[in-house]
Amino acid sequence: MEPHSLTIVEASRLIRGGKLSPVDLLESILQRIEDLEPKVEAWVTLDPHGARAAAEKMADEAGQGKIRGPLHGIPVGLKDIYNTAGLRTTMGSQLYVSHVPDGDAEVVKRLREAGAVVVGKTETTEFAYLDPAPTRNPWNLGHTPGGSSSGSAAAVSSLMVPLAFGSQTGGSTIRPASYCGVVGVKPTYDLISREGIFPLAWSLDHVGLFTRTVEDAALALDVVAGTQTSRVLKAPPPRVGVPKEFYVRVAHDEVKQGFDAAMRRLEGRGAEVVEMKLPASFKAVHDAHRIIMAVEAAAVHEKSFKQKMAGYRQNIRGYVASGLLVPATSYLQAQRVRRRFTGEMLAAMEGLDCVLTPSTTSPAPQGLSSTGDAAFNSPWSLTGFPTITVPSGLSSLRLPLGVQLTAPPFEEARLMGVARWCESVLGPIGSPEMQVEQGA
Amino acid sequence: MGEDQARRDYVNHFLDTATQLWGREAVSEIRTILERTAEAIWALGNVKLGPEDEPETAPGRRRGS
Numbered sequence: 001m002e003p004h005s006l007t008i009v010e011a012s013r014l015i016r017g018g019k020l021s022p023v024d025l026l027e028s029i030l031q032r033i034e035d036l037e038p039k040v041e042a043w044v045t046l047d048p049h050g051a052r053a054a055a056e057k058m059a060d061e062a063g064q065g066k067i068r069g070p071l072h073g074i075p076v077g078l079k080d081i082y083n084t085a086g087l088r089t090t091m092g093s094q095l096y097v098s099h100v101p102d103g104d105a106e107v108v109k110r111l112r113e114a115g116a117v118v119v120g121k122t123e124t125t126e127f128a129y130l131d132p133a134p135t136r137n138p139w140n141l142g143h144t145p146g147g148s149s150s151g152s153a154a155a156v157s158s159l160m161v162p163l164a165f166g167s168q169t170g171g172s173t174i175r176p177a178s179y180c181g182v183v184g185v186k187p188t189y190d191l192i193s194r195e196g197i198f199p200l201a202w203s204l205d206h207v208g209l210f211t212r213t214v215e216d217a218a219l220a221l222d223v224v225a226g227t228q229t230s231r232v233l234k235a236p237p238p239r240v241g242v243p244k245e246f247y248v249r250v251a252h253d254e255v256k257q258g259f260d261a262a263m264r265r266l267e268g269r270g271a272e273v274v275e276m277k278l279p280a281s282f283k284a285v286h287d288a289h290r291i292i293m294a295v296e297a298a299a300v301h302e303k304s305f306k307q308k309m310a311g312y313r314q315n316i317r318g319y320v321a322s323g324l325l326v327p328a329t330s331y332l333q334a335q336r337v338r339r340r341f342t343g344e345m346l347a348a349m350e351g352l353d354c355v356l357t358p359s360t361t362s363p364a365p366q367g368l369s370s371t372g373d374a375a376f377n378s379p380w381s382l383t384g385f386p387t388i389t390v391p392s393g394l395s396s397l398r399l400p401l402g403v404q405l406t407a408p409p410f411e412e413a414r415l416m417g418v419a420r421w422c423e424s425v426l427g428p429i430g431s432p433e434m435q436v437e438q439g440a
Numbered sequence: 441m442g443e444d445q446a447r448r449d450y451v452n453h454f455l456d457t458a459t460q461l462w463g464r465e466a467v468s469e470i471r472t473i474l475e476r477t478a479e480a481i482w483a484l485g486n487v488k489l490g491p492e493d494e495p496e497t498a499p500g501r502r503r504g505s
Contacts, residue, residue: 189499190499203496203499204499281487284483284484284487286480287479287480287483287484288484290476290477290480291477291480291481291484294477309462309466314469314470315473317469317470318469318470318472318473318474319473319477321458321461321462321470321473321474322458322470322473322474322476322477322478323477324461325454325457325458325461325474325477326477326481327481330481330484330485332495333484333485333487333489334484335495335496335497336489336493336494336495336496337484337487337489338495338496338499339493339494339495339496340489340493342496342499382499383499384499
């Protein structure tokens, strides 16, 4: 097996045992990127020089028996809204095309301290909103990888890195992870520091991460969040709530069929699937999310927007403009709906391990002009509840489908345990490697 | 005036305000986004909430049971 195709758990075990050098792992990763990047376009900026220096340091330490932890020598990609000291950070915008931060984001500091090797910066939609990045879906290059964390999802999916970080304000982690057939985690709001990450909407922004397995995700989450989820990954068959109203009118037929099939498999292995009702406030959730995000994005960009409106691409320009016109009372009304929905959902989730829904309304849409629909993800960005997507199968066009699990706030250990159990039942969906190599 | 007409009037008022600020051409490029935001404002205004329904001030802070 080529080093670039190793999971974090596998690579970490080999590094710890002296059977794999972080330098060799990085060189395999850089070769993989060189081979596939012209097709996938997952990276804005690569830092081979900095990465090699970090990998050599980790190799020296490993040679002396010093292993910092499970991310020692593990290559990582960072969405291009994370500040990286001395390394260009563009926010996907021409307005920041030459921006080089002085310091690292808090997450980046923690990753470096844990021995991770920063390979470079991954593509993002402009300011993490909807104007697409050039990135293509590794499963089919004619389809979107989703967004806004487009490059991070595609890079992990195409075995360019075993770990990448993104963000989620609406559905920017779960959606691209599902479209690209990888595991994506959006932890509880503010469980992971957002310091040094360019905001889209402060009260909705979450750090997100991408891996190829739930176990890898738990290890990475523990490093950046200080949790201990990887120690308790063995969970019994769960009791999950399925709110059909959440998805049944919006999901494409293939998503519904795939989700029903996944549910049957989970039930067949002992999961208790309970149909649950959504609170009445759910009907206003997407409007509330839209207003809060627009107003907060407008506040972030107000000063710059007045001077450089034409420098913003169409979607973010329209969103900031609309946010500037929202009455203060409407913003507060949205926050009131948010609070009511959060409280009612918490009550509805009592006695359940998780809520289970499809991760996305459809498989990855064709074309690169849109990044898809976040309708199944934004309610959980609004509540701040932790969510994870796990691959559950392939569509008729061999595009990935996923299931989304949601738990109450700060119940990441429970969430990851249930996700690991679901992953073991639903099984791997394979790799897009062949499609990429054939230039499909 | 019917509910639907009132909603349309509000959306038009929103677009007029935008046009005054940024001009007709700029607004035509982002019209759909402005309309959707105006529709969301209108819809939220019709959600029945009581005085006890306070705004969220600390998302994600409430731990599960």
